[in-house]
Amino acid sequence: MPPTTSVEIVTTFLRAFERFEFDVMPVFMDDDVRLLLPTAPAGIERDLVGKEAFTAFLHHVKLVWKEFKLARLDVNTLADSETRVLAEYTSEGTNVDGTPYRNTYATLVEVVDGKITVFQEFFDPAPLANSMKILAAASQTA
Numbered sequence: 001m002p003p004t005t006s007v008e009i010v011t012t013f014l015r016a017f018e019r020f021e022f023d024v025m026p027v028f029m030d031d032d033v034r035l036l037l038p039t040a041p042a043g044i045e046r047d048l049v050g051k052e053a054f055t056a057f058l059h060h061v062k063l064v065w066k067e068f069k070l071a072r073l074d075v076n077t078l079a080d081s082e083t084r085v086l087a088e089y090t091s092e093g094t095n096v097d098g099t100p101y102r103n104t105y106a107t108l109v110e111v112v113d114g115k116i117t118v119f120q121e122f123f124d125p126a127p128l129a130n131s132m133k134i135l136a137a138a139s140q141t142a
Contacts, residue, residue: 003028004114005082006077006082006083006084006085006109006111007075007076007077007085009028009111009114009116010075010085010087010109010111010116011073011075011087012028013025013028013116014070014073014075014087014089015070015073017058017061017068018068018069018070020061020062020068022055022058022059022061022062025055025058026051026054026055028114028115028116029051029054029055029115029116030051030112030115030116030117031050031051032049032050032051032117033049033050033051033054033115033116033117033118033119034047034048034049034117034118034119035047035048035049035053035054035057035119035120035121036118036119036120036121037120037121038120038122039122039123039124039125040125040128041125041126041128041129041132042129043132044128044132045057054119063096063135064095064096064128064131064132064135065093065094065095065096065101065131066093066094066095066096066098067093067094068091068092068093068094068101069091069092069093070089070090070091071089071090071091071092072088072089072090073087073088073089074087074088074089075087075088083110083111083112084108084109084110084111085108085109085110085111086106086107086108086109087105087106087107087109088105088106088107089104089105089107090102090103090104090105091103091104091105095130095131095134095135096131096134096135096138097134097137097138099134101127101130101131102127103123103124103127103128104123104124105121105122105123106121106122106123107119107120107121107122108120
């Protein structure tokens with residue numbers, strides 16, 4: 001049964017991310033979806049608009065980590081709205097050099113007519129910046 005509530009849609013979307021199923025994720029995106037990453041480190045776009053831009057960004061992600069999983073995931077609607085969702089999660093993964101990657105996230109998501117229209121993710125930028133340095137070093141030695 002396909003997800004129908006905002007909570008189900010966001011949960012399914014994040015579980016697809018965890019499995020690097022980037023071909024599944026656009027099904028849940030509005031054509032004009034906005035990806036906001038206010039805490040992203042230098043070198044990462046902080047404001048992307050459109051399903052195509054969001055999907056292209058996702059395909060770069062699989063270059064950064066060998067593996068990625070959500071160790072904890074809590075998704076709930078905000079008290080005043082069924083369309084606004086707060087997702088809190090932690091990740092555990094492995095960088096391309098085999099070192100661990102861990103982070104904590106708080107994400108505000110707007111879901112309208114079954115599609116994600118805004119995905120605003122807050123996270124600690126230091127672990128991601130480290131992963132990017134590792135990826136750059138691995139690319140130089142390859």
